[in-house]
Amino acid sequence: MTRRAVIRGAGHYLPERVVENAEFEKTLDTSDEWIRARTGIERRHFAAEGQTTSELAARAARAALADAGMAASEIDAVIVATSTADLTFPSVATMVQDKLGMTTGFAYDVQAVCAGFVYALANANAQILSGQADRVLVIGAETFSRILDFSDRTTCVLFGDGAGAVVLEAAEGAGDSDDRGILAVDLHSDGRYRDLLYVDGGVSTGTTGHLRMQGREVFRHAVEKLAATAHAALDKAGLTGADVDWIVPHQANLRIIKATAQRMQVPMERVVVTVQDHGNTSAASIPLALSVARERGQIRTGDLIVTEAIGGGLAWGAVVLRW
Template sequence: MSVRRAAPVGCGHYLPERVVENAEFAATLDTSDEWIRSRSGIERRRFAAPDEKTSDLATHAARAALANAGMEANELDAIILATATPDQTFPSTATRVQHALGMTRGFAFDVQAVCAGFIFALSTANSMIVSGQARNVMVIGAETFTRIMDWTDRSTCVLFGDGAGALILSADEGEGTLADRGVLATRLHSDGAHNQLLYVDGGPSATQTVGVLRMEGRKVFQHAVQKLAEVAHEAMEAVGARPEDIDWMVPHQANIRIIEATARKTGLPMEKVVVTVQNHGNTSAASIPLALSEAAAEGRIRRGDLLLMEAIGGGLAWGAALVRW
């Protein structure tokens, strides 16, 4: 039976020029390179320049994805941008990217599910393509989390960085089997009861301020490992896939301990896990497309590979996607 699939046709990423090594934090905080590495696996991260906005990072990644796909901006029907650090309260950052690319047709909008944002945006793009509403959709994850850090809080400010990644999905035909190329399954969840575990203490309605990030790291870790393993198995079970069928897991790059523990509970060896957290830190919604684009550019991810992507963020919101490259 022929079915409509949303297949990946191009990806790209962008990282700001400024590299911040762990040792740089020791000048202002009671921390060290060893302390940060041992707890997170992070060695360095990128900081956006003062005049760089989230839309700028996203536009660079979008252009790279278009070049990789051999497409022009006006071939896109939609741009869905996942971010928790928009340029403005409104309009959407996606419309700024649309304009910067010279895209004069279609539509663009933002999705906000924090670190899980790319998975939520990917699921939305897949639904639009499968339903026939769109044929070519660009999904972007872009963040400037360094703009919402409390630089006196050593437990959080050393973890985050800035960056952007983009993936283009196009309508394709499949047979409705696990062998099809494209998005095979997505599973999404949220639970607002855990709001206080990871949040920003500001907002236009509540405080009329931007606010800074607050996190209860130990509790987030416990929820992350359990929920990510569960949702990964949900996505696999939806299409009859087994852990041994997975070629690569591309997880949210938050913390090496979370990545390792989730891989174990999912039944995957670390040799099958794409890890970039050491060089990027936690880039929230940008982390999966950044890791995806780097691994593809390096030739590790190849056409036909079965990818398992999963992420969890504030909300709590979490999800997974199974995609045949």
């Protein structure tokens, strides 16, 4: 028998404020048509004043725990993927731990920008396979609206706030690709490309800073690297694109999503798309999409899923799992 990390529940939370594309027309030389045509985004959610990443994360965590039928006291570890932590330290994960009333276990953050949730899943999988934990709460949460330059029409229209979470639990499998749970992980990074997508603030500057991006270059790397990492993860699991029930990609840009699916030879009917309603929520986008797809009735028990993402660093990767 083989120890596997199986998803038992999923949940998400979106801030109440919905920002339609038309709202940007008031202050920028842009339009709803321009934004839709280039990104597929129609609207996004922004956190309210004073609403923190840890609050969004805790709300998504509670939803995932309810879906799993578990209490917070049953969780051994909390891993939060985020680039927009409430404070420099402590971690958002420890704040979530407190908000959930957990006084045992351990908690930490993972920072790989938009690839953060994939990295966090890989971490949680390793914790479970090693026997360090039996149940892990994995969360992606962001308040990117706090680091946007609202005078830059090429970036500020792309991002939104939100949180998604899953509960992973150890289970025994046969050790083949029919098992439920995480079947394969593929991770990469290349710091040579760090200037393509970054925030120009931090401890070294004494400011929070704003997001900066070379959009065309990021697009080129995204299409190439996302398809490659997805294929690599499938190869590790002994599977192919034909076996995939759903691709649940990082929701950055509809054109990237379509191009990646085409390279993987997977029809768009088997791709979960939420970017039109959420924008790019960075590390939150994949768990948000997983939870929404479950609510829609798209993802069902036994479905084979590929998740893939790329973000600043550049950092990218993919996870193959069976729900």
